[in-house]
Amino acid sequence: MPLQKDEAIVLTKKAYGESDRIVRLFTLSGGKITAIAKGGSKSQKRFMNTLEPFNHIRIEYFKKQTKTMARIENADIIESNSGIELNLKRICTASFFVEFADKLTKEGERNIELFNGLKGILDDVKNIEFTSSDIVFYLLRILGCLGFMPNFNTCVQCGRDVPDEDKVFFSRERGGILCPVCSQAIPFKSYPRGIIRGLSSFVRGDRCNGDLDFLTYAQDIMEGFISFHLDVEIKSYKLLKNLI
Amino acid sequence: MYYPEPIENLIINLMKLPGIGRKTATRLAFFLLNSDESYISELSRSLTDIKDKIRLCSVCYNLTEKDPCQICSDERRDRDTLCVVEEPSHMMVIEASYPNRYRYHILHGVINPLDGIGPDDIHINELKLRIEKENIKEIIVATNPNIEGNTTAHYISEILKGSQVRITRIAFGIPIGGDIIYTDSQTIKSSIENRKDL
Ligand SMILES: [Zn+2]
Ligand SMILES: [Zn+2]
Numbered sequence: 001m002p003l004q005k006d007e008a009i010v011l012t013k014k015a016y017g018e019s020d021r022i023v024r025l026f027t028l029s030g031g032k033i034t035a036i037a038k039g040g041s042k043s044q045k046r047f048m049n050t051l052e053p054f055n056h057i058r059i060e061y062f063k064k065q066t067k068t069m070a071r072i073e074n075a076d077i078i079e080s081n082s083g084i085e086l087n088l089k090r091i092c093t094a095s096f097f098v099e100f101a102d103k104l105t106k107e108g109e110r111n112i113e114l115f116n117g118l119k120g121i122l123d124d125v126k127n128i129e130f131t132s133s134d135i136v137f138y139l140l141r142i143l144g145c146l147g148f149m150p151n152f153n154t155c156v157q158c159g160r161d162v163p164d165e166d167k168v169f170f171s172r173e174r175g176g177i178l179c180p181v182c183s184q185a186i187p188f189k190s191y192p193r194g195i196i197r198g199l200s201s202f203v204r205g206d207r208c209n210g211d212l213d214f215l216t217y218a219q220d221i222m223e224g225f226i227s228f229h230l231d232v233e234i235k236s237y238k239l240l241k242n243l244i
Numbered sequence: 245m246y247y248p249e250p251i252e253n254l255i256i257n258l259m260k261l262p263g264i265g266r267k268t269a270t271r272l273a274f275f276l277l278n279s280d281e282s283y284i285s286e287l288s289r290s291l292t293d294i295k296d297k298i299r300l301c302s303v304c305y306n307l308t309e310k311d312p313c314q315i316c317s318d319e320r321r322d323r324d325t326l327c328v329v330e331e332p333s334h335m336m337v338i339e340a341s342y343p344n345r346y347r348y349h350i351l352h353g354v355i356n357p358l359d360g361i362g363p364d365d366i367h368i369n370e371l372k373l374r375i376e377k378e379n380i381k382e383i384i385v386a387t388n389p390n391i392e393g394n395t396t397a398h399y400i401s402e403i404l405k406g407s408q409v410r411i412t413r414i415a416f417g418i419p420i421g422g423d424i425i426y427t428d429s430q431t432i433k434s435s436i437e438n439r440k441d442l
Binding site for chain 2: 077
């Protein structure tokens with residue numbers, strides 16, 4: 001059982017007994033792991049407080065094949081969460097993305113793109129105040145990392161181009177827009193063309209600061225899509241929603 | 245094989261306590277089964293008492309039997325300063341170091357969006373009202389120095405912007421009797437930033 005060395009983003013923490021802590025980590029090479037840190041001795045206490053949500057850390061851990069939980073031997077800060085605590089919107093934003101990534105991945109799931117995506121978001125949250133359109137933009141990026149990127153370009157069902165009409169049909173279930181033919185068999189909600197175009201440009205990486213209308217629709221699309229594909233609640237979203 | 249229903253029920257109820265598994269619960273259940281009648285009635289009375297008699301102080305949200313609580317009614321304590329803490333147990337720790345000195349405000353939690361806990365879920369708004377009403381001069385924010393405690397501290401200072409109250413935060417650094425060798429880099433940084441003239 002060799003000692004694993006890795007980088008990780010701390011997703012969640014939970015106290016365990018008097019001095020131990022159980023954390024969920026998204027590691028660069030090992031993917032998502034749950035690990036226990038024993039805080040009994042002086043040298044162990046030293047790294048306990050690096051195991052705080054949103055920290056980017058270097059860790060050393062043991063993981064037995066037969067055990068579900070890894071055991072953390074050492075941890076060091078690479079980049080601390082400092083800056084996220086400065087206002088409510090920052091911590092709600094950081095929590096939302098971390099919770100989202102956590103709830104959409106399985107134990108042991110590896111995803112370097114997601115690691116980097118999360119890391120980028122946490123760095124940005126510390127330095128800029130996210131607008132509502134930033135949140136939609138980054139959410140699409142995370143969905144992309146997870147392989148859940150909605151298709152805003154061609155019919156998600158048959159692959160044909162969707163005619164340039166005022167209204168475009170979006171299926172939560174299939175995760176994309178529908179052509180008129182396919183829309184006869186699959187439930188959808190229709191949205192103004194400009195909204196779908198805007199989201200499609202977000203997917204390509206073009207940031208635009210949409211107007212209020214755009215954001216309301218974009219939020220509606222994303223919320224519907226996510227709630228369809230995720231059967232657990234994102235607890236931090238209800239708080240974040242009050243702030244955006 | 246199950247025990248008779250009353251024993252089984254007791255075991256199941258004991259298992260709901262933190263850190264108690266079936267084995268310990270069974271051991272406790274049999275201890276209780278073999279105990280004196282008088283101990284059992286005293287134990288059950290103290291269990292119902294904590295729900296019947298204990299409530300939150302309407303001023304500071306401390307656990308109390310009478311409202312306002314003993315601390316809030318204590319005239320010796322500083323009228324100008326409030327210590328803001330997360331939990332009643334944290335208040336007890338400060339109280340042990342500074343007996344009869346401060347008044348407190350107990351938040352009953354911290355802002356923790358990952359658990360869905362926002363400012364409205366803890367007693368923060370009540371703190372703001374209280375500061376105005378009691379004309380408090382200083383609040384010492386003694387929440388834990390972690391991401392949730394720090395967020396809560398910043399939020400408190402944010403909502404009190406424009407009021408006259410002085411807002412202070414407890415210091416973070418190397419614990420007395422501690423060792424630099426066993427100190428993490430964030431704590432070292434904090435202790436250097438908060439250094440004092442000798
Ligand atoms: Zn089609
Ligand atoms: Zn009181």
